[in-house]
Amino acid sequence: MAEDGAETDGIRSQLLAHLARLHAAGVEWVPDGPPLEVAAAPAPAAPVVAQAPLLPGMEEGIAPAVSGLSLDERRQALQVLAEEVKRCTLCAELCSTRTQTVFGDGTPGAEICFVGEAPGADEDAQGVPFVGAAGQLLNKIIEGGLRMKRSEVYICNILRCRPPGNRTPLPYEAANCRPFLERTLELVQPKYICALGACAATNLLQTTLSVGKLRGRFHNYKGIPVLVTYHPAYLLRNPDAKRFVWDDLKLLLQRMGRPAPGAKR
Numbered sequence: 001m002a003e004d005g006a007e008t009d010g011i012r013s014q015l016l017a018h019l020a021r022l023h024a025a026g027v028e029w030v031p032d033g034p035p036l037e038v039a040a041a042p043a044p045a046a047p048v049v050a051q052a053p054l055l056p057g058m059e060e061g062i063a064p065a066v067s068g069l070s071l072d073e074r075r076q077a078l079q080v081l082a083e084e085v086k087r088c089t090l091c092a093e094l095c096s097t098r099t100q101t102v103f104g105d106g107t108p109g110a111e112i113c114f115v116g117e118a119p120g121a122d123e124d125a126q127g128v129p130f131v132g133a134a135g136q137l138l139n140k141i142i143e144g145g146l147r148m149k150r151s152e153v154y155i156c157n158i159l160r161c162r163p164p165g166n167r168t169p170l171p172y173e174a175a176n177c178r179p180f181l182e183r184t185l186e187l188v189q190p191k192y193i194c195a196l197g198a199c200a201a202t203n204l205l206q207t208t209l210s211v212g213k214l215r216g217r218f219h220n221y222k223g224i225p226v227l228v229t230y231h232p233a234y235l236l237r238n239p240d241a242k243r244f245v246w247d248d249l250k251l252l253l254q255r256m257g258r259p260a261p262g263a264k265r
């Protein structure tokens with residue numbers, strides 16, 4: 001109540017000051033009229049999460065079926081989806097600063113899908129995920145740690161556009177891009193997902209736990225086992241953490257029924 005009184009006093013003083021200025025300017029009278037209405041201050045604008053687009057092969061309210069599609073049909077559907085992404089302008093800042101969109105790398109049916117954060121400068125320039133220094137390290141992880149070829153895995157990111165200055169993706173940008181990620185994973189149908197870093201883990205698993213707390217065990221994304229480990233860019237800054245990634249890879253290989261490199265068959 002005391003605050004209401006102070007507010008009324010404030011409005012009265014402003015009105016008196018306004019009338020004094022009018023009088024000083026020669027105004028002798030003001031028209032009678034309805035009581036003044038003080039407009040409420042507009043609420044601060046919330047970040048806009050754009051309505052999720054309908055993606056190729058999707059119908060409103062109906063989960064897209066991919067189980068009946070051949071590998072070739074899934075490959076074609078991914079290409080159509082990549083074209084859709086190229087035209088996407090849901091995140092105003094990102095689509096005004098990107099050189100091009102960065103969809104994904106690999107083929108449907110890959111046993112493992114690596115999911116990172118967002119394209120960086122090299123990826124934005126080349127249109128392919130994980131081609132910079134962090135990408136070189138990911139290649140070593142795939143080839144040296146998993147004993148697989150890069151062409152045997154699928155690689156994509158939470159965002160398809162580079163955030164300016166490589167800043168962390170904003171929550172509404174990740175939400176805007178999520179339908180593309182979900183549809184990609186539906187079409188690739190990996191047996192395992194490896195989430196690289198906190199951004200991938202947070203958005204895939206809808207958790208706020210750190211990588212340190214999430215790694216070392218499997219989680220679940222729509223029935224697909226998800227392993228969380230450190231992002232290669234983090235490893236470039238913190239080489240000591242490579243041993244944790246190696247432990248995580250051994251866990252993945254064990255789950256896949258493959259021997260760890262150096263282990264006796």
Ligand code: SF4
Pocket residue numbers: 085088089090091092094095101159160161173176177178180
């Ligand atoms: S980040 Fe994803 S949702 Fe945002 S503009 Fe790029 S493609 Fe569209």
